[in-house]
Amino acid sequence: MESVEKPRVRVVGEEKVKLKKSFVKPWMGIKYLFKKPVTIKIPYEKIEPAPKYRGFHTLDWKKCIGCNFCGQICPARAIEMTWIEVDGKVEKRPHPKVDYGRCTFCQFCVDVCPTGALGHVENYYLTTAGLEEDLQLYDWVPIDPKKVRELNEKFNDYRFPVERIKFNKETKEVTYYLRDGTEFKFKILGYGLKPPAAAKPKPAAKPAEKPAEKKEEPKSKEKKE
Amino acid sequence: MDMKEKPKVEEKVQGETTVEEKPTLPDTKEGKLVKALIEKAPYAEGEVIRERRIKFTVPVERIHEFLELASEKFEMLMQISVVDWLKEGQFEVTYQLWSVSESVHAFVKVRIPRDDAKLPTVMDIWPVAETYEREAHEFFGIVFEGNPRLGPFILEPREYEKHPLRKDFNTLSYVKTIYGEDFDRYDESKTNYVI
């Protein structure tokens, strides 16, 4: 065992790091009494988040191909594919719905998205009360990046771009009340990768009748899985 | 395992063949460390993984003896980690040793049967092993004979004796029994794995 050579380690002498105790030195801290305190007065001053600060998601609905790569990579399983109907037209592919109750803001989903549909903005403020309808805000299908940027330019306070989300359990109708007062409406037909029964007869889109039958089927399917 | 180990021991006793037989040991400090230890404990297999990483595989019945030998050079026990090999029905317990004087990390691996998981405690060599053994006991159900404090440690009482890190513990179904079938706030369910 003696044949093993010792690694050479540089050791700093103890006399260099050991300080002498002093009665006076603690009082030197008093000098900060007369300096400008290092604080940011948050309601009056602002901090700019770093560019590409990992905040809320944006989704380009035109680009998303519903591949569920984002749902597979999500470490918190915060992403659920959602079948959507906008203006009476069923989207061909499911879109991811992000649940901010689970999301860890790692943005793995943004990196993995093959089409670049999923992105993120620097917005990070989201506070609600504990009521059930307020909490709905934490569960959304991200909206178009352009809209979010536009809102950012208008308000520039890095808050969640949606003020209130109304989810009608009967008709499965979702309304986003955006911060500039506009509303954004669509319908959620079902969840998961398989298209819900309601979304199947796509070519013969009859938006008027669908909502009524829709609500039961996807729900029951969900439970089975 | 013993069957395979035994002939090797004899072989080594017979002559000096083993030293030449393993020219794989490089002429570095790791290689020398392994060689020195193997000479003292011929029942163990040793290899150099890479710089500063060496590995030993030891049969169960001589693990305590081996670790005692190893503790001359490896002053620190860093961790006892366990891998559950469900198909082979074995736990692979790895003692991770650190040599402060040589800066070498050694893995001492020992395989024990899953249904009768018993090991001698190494508290007498490294007192810190008490905590590591309690952890391995709680999460995998390995009994370290001689450790007086194998009892409830980290987990809640209702989880104790369930050994949640074993591969046959189904986390999702356990969570469902605790929090109900659907523990998601929103109307869909994110409880299945990759949807």
Ligand code: SF4
């Ligand atoms: S950022 Fe959120 S939704 Fe995206 S992968 Fe990470 S945890 Fe999942």
Ligand code: SF4
């Ligand atoms: S957001 Fe991107 S990764 Fe997710 S389903 Fe759409 S295309 Fe695929």
